[in-house]
Amino acid sequence: MDTGSAIDLAVSTVIFALRSNDPLQPRGEPTVWIPLVRRLRAPYDNHWALPGGPLGADEGPTDAARRALQSTTGLQPKYLEQLYTFGDPERSPGATRVVSIVYWALVGIDEVAHAPARQNVRWLPADDLPTLAFDHNLIVDYALWRLRTKVSHSRIAHAFLGETFTLADLREVHEVVLGKRLDPANFRRQVLASGHVVATGGMRTGGRHRPARLYRYDQSMSMTDHGPLGPVLLSERNS
Amino acid sequence: MDTGSAIDLAVSTVIFALRSNDPLQPRGEPTVWIPLVRRLRAPYDNHWALPGGPLGADEGPTDAARRALQSTTGLQPKYLEQLYTFGDPERSPGATRVVSIVYWALVGIDEVAHAPARQNVRWLPADDLPTLAFDHNLIVDYALWRLRTKVSHSRIAHAFLGETFTLADLREVHEVVLGKRLDPANFRRQVLASGHVVATGGMRTGGRHRPARLYRYDQSMSMTDHGPLGPVLLSERNS
DNA sequence: CCAAAAGTGTTTCAGCTACACCCATGA
DNA sequence: TCATGGGTGTAGCTGAAACACTTTTGG
Numbered sequence: 001m002d003t004g005s006a007i008d009l010a011v012s013t014v015i016f017a018l019r020s021n022d023p024l025q026p027r028g029e030p031t032v033w034i035p036l037v038r039r040l041r042a043p044y045d046n047h048w049a050l051p052g053g054p055l056g057a058d059e060g061p062t063d064a065a066r067r068a069l070q071s072t073t074g075l076q077p078k079y080l081e082q083l084y085t086f087g088d089p090e091r092s093p094g095a096t097r098v099v100s101i102v103y104w105a106l107v108g109i110d111e112v113a114h115a116p117a118r119q120n121v122r123w124l125p126a127d128d129l130p131t132l133a134f135d136h137n138l139i140v141d142y143a144l145w146r147l148r149t150k151v152s153h154s155r156i157a158h159a160f161l162g163e164t165f166t167l168a169d170l171r172e173v174h175e176v177v178l179g180k181r182l183d184p185a186n187f188r189r190q191v192l193a194s195g196h197v198v199a200t201g202g203m204r205t206g207g208r209h210r211p212a213r214l215y216r217y218d219q220s221m222s223m224t225d226h227g228p229l230g231p232v233l234l235s236e237r238n239s
Numbered sequence: 240m241d242t243g244s245a246i247d248l249a250v251s252t253v254i255f256a257l258r259s260n261d262p263l264q265p266r267g268e269p270t271v272w273i274p275l276v277r278r279l280r281a282p283y284d285n286h287w288a289l290p291g292g293p294l295g296a297d298e299g300p301t302d303a304a305r306r307a308l309q310s311t312t313g314l315q316p317k318y319l320e321q322l323y324t325f326g327d328p329e330r331s332p333g334a335t336r337v338v339s340i341v342y343w344a345l346v347g348i349d350e351v352a353h354a355p356a357r358q359n360v361r362w363l364p365a366d367d368l369p370t371l372a373f374d375h376n377l378i379v380d381y382a383l384w385r386l387r388t389k390v391s392h393s394r395i396a397h398a399f400l401g402e403t404f405t406l407a408d409l410r411e412v413h414e415v416v417l418g419k420r421l422d423p424a425n426f427r428r429q430v431l432a433s434g435h436v437v438a439t440g441g442m443r444t445g446g447r448h449r450p451a452r453l454y455r456y457d458q459s460m461s462m463t464d465h466g467p468l469g470p471v472l473l474s475e476r477n478s
Numbered sequence: 479c480c481a482a483a484a485g486t487g488t489t490t491c492a493g494c495t496a497c498a499c500c501c502a503t504g505a
Numbered sequence: 506t507c508a509t510g511g512g513t514g515t516a517g518c519t520g521a522a523a524c525a526c527t528t529t530t531g532g
Binding site for chain 4: 405428449
Binding site: 422424425428429444445446447448449450 | 494496501502505
């Protein structure tokens with residue numbers, strides 16, 4: 001029974017990446033940034049909004065989220081997970097009612113630098129945004145909260161990094177996301193004890209100090225969370 | 240731009256309650272049960288399915304979930320939270336494509352007993368279900384997993400109980416949900432230390448043993464999780 | 479040699495587990 | 506008085522936090 005509902009169904013994605021605050025100094029303290037797209041029509045004409053669009057007729061929501069990510073950043077997500085579905089009638093005032101299935105994603109720091117700049121897309125710091133379209137400020141805040149809780153008791157922080165990384169890199173990701181300093185010695189022990197990370201044998205030299213061992217993530221699981229469907233969450237469930 | 244999408248949007252609810260296995264012996268070991276409704280049309284004619292229905296044009300998803308709960312059990316939920324949105328194109332084979340926003344809920348054990356029996360509604364044990372309609376077995380399994388993880392590191396178990404309860408009652412809920420025995424002494428200390436529970440001053444006598452103190456939940460927060468919207472999650476976030 | 483970060487060792491403390499023990503009631 | 510569960514006390518283990526200390530590089 002198709003009721004011919006008057007409700008539009010859309011998918012949006014909150015995309016997180018780490019970027020240095022000062023573009024002239026790529027080695028500076030990074031913070032969390034997200035890409036937004038400029039709206040070109042009412043309501044909220046000219047406001048920034050989360051990337052997304054209507055759910056295609058033969059497309060799953062996860063595919064739609066990945067498509068939104070691709071079209072705004074040109075990147076593949078290192079991590080992708082459904083966040084929440086927003087459907088209150090009042091959330092799109094004056095317009096057709098829209099129910100949004102929202103995802104959140106992580107992309108690697110080095111890939112962002114090489115991605116081509118897109119028209120009407122701008123990266124902004126996630127914790128200091130202007131007023132966005134619709135309820136998107138609320139959505140970003142919720143996604144940020146989810147990112148922080150997930151980083152604190154799961155092991156996804158490496159999704160912000162490239163293929164290999166030092167433990168100092170990984171610790172910096174945690175520090176930036178959680179907003180506090182972590183003891184290098186204890187952080188090292190916890191990460192190594194978790195077994196999620198494997199030494200490559202390589203070293204990173206160049207600092208005026210002892211070289212650091214390089215690690216890579218133990219890729220026994222892909223980094224897309226298919227929710228209750230895929231095998232990924234199954235391994236998440238057991239952890 | 241209303242695309243006049245051909246996708247139906249529905250809301251379903253996984254409703255959990257504790258029931259004794261043996262209806263003749265209400266004091267027996269309870270287990271987790273859920274109410275299901277019998278489908279009266281294809282596809283999956285005559286199969287059991289989660290209660291729910293299409294999202295009303297002027298109705299928020301949470302209201303729709305509460306409505307599904309009301310119409311099948313006649314009850315108010317003690318706890319209600321969005322679970323996940325299922326939208327893969329293949330999940331309703333041969334029928335109009337349906338995207339389902341699924342909620343999960345807890346209702347009190349004593350209220351269920353007094354609720355009127357409804358036509359085409361039956362309570363079944365959650366961990367031993369027959370083949371349900373659509374992907375509803377998967378959804379129930381996911382909701383069960385979420386219930387267990389939430390019970391282990393949040394304080395919602397009391398939502399299965401009535402207004403007042405003994406710590407043994409509360410411990411039994413944990414034991415049934417988690418499927419393992421808990422040390423009474425340690426459980427008591429952890430619950431009391433959490434501060435979420437307050438002694439009423441009353442006692443429950445009648446057992447052939449020392450009377451037990453009665454407690455009630457510290458109602459500083461309502462037990463509906465409005466996701467990122469309401470004040471509830473804010474307090475949840477800080478815990 | 480010095481500064482700085484990598485990496486190791488060790489003490490301390492909080493929280494949880496296990497379990498011994500006493501208390502109050504019904505039969 | 507005995508069986509039963511309510512309720513308290515406490516020793517021991519484990520893991521995290523804090524921090525002293527050694528190692529290895531660049532300048």
